[in-house]
Amino acid sequence: MEAIIFIGIILFIILIIVLIQYNKLIKLRNKVKQAESAIDVYLTQRFDLIPNLVRVVKEYTNHEETILTKITELREKYLKEKNMKDGQKLNNECNQLLVVIENYPDLKASEQYLNLQKSLTKMENQLQAARRVYNVEVTEYNTAINVFPRNIIGKLLGFREADLFEANLPNN
Template identity: 35%
Template structure:
């Protein structure tokens, strides 16, 4: 049997399998990175959900202080409702969706800060054991949110790098992989907080 006759076919088969393996590697790596982003986004949502649950308990505790400013409580309740209504699909997350989510969560943080500053005028409420416990849990949750957002950005970076690097970018576009946005600081976060008493 003449081996030279089959040599071009063997070389072609090796090249085809090599290209197949390379393209498959590009796709599967992007899928793996995208799943990491989904997991990280789930952790972000879990942290924000914990904060929203705690805010409900905090509001109920503060309502017990009969003469507490109702407008402050209403602002917190309204911001919380708005924040829970903003949903983001991690498979098609866009900068606009993330900005809307960030804006809504920023509204919660802002109204919550005003609530906690208002509490300073109510010595009985400040000494309330349930309130103090909730305040500690909220502080812990804010740290969890920061960590979850940081890990989300850490998951986005290798994915974006992988799909934007040439020649991966050619195949990533063909497979429908799109760049994911990063979490950014809320508008005005670069300015120092002004505390008034």
């Protein structure tokens, strides 16, 4: 009888520990999701400027159809699926377009483009900050699920490591 009570107490303590650790992991995972959705908000804001950008670029250039079409397609895909990797790809294409625009002095000097560029730069700054916040949250979460006893609890309850924004990606 005493042995059963003893085992019962041990199991109860383990259950409490599991619950506390599980709640901590949930909180950390939610922070990652929150940071991810902040990136999504800033990406969407930045991509809302794309139709204007495409229109302005078309006015001044004749040979950039390929990149403009690619950007338009990627934007539609991103708005439909909200995939972070697509968003990143589209963001890189946008930055690529800004580099291409350097070859068109008339376009660069136009008031419409200057205003757009200002907004795009400001949004890129916000995006960079959001990515840094995301990486901090992911690092904390990944560290938590790799440290004992959370690594066991994490594996049992289906917590998976989150991906960091890679430093070697352009504009990261």
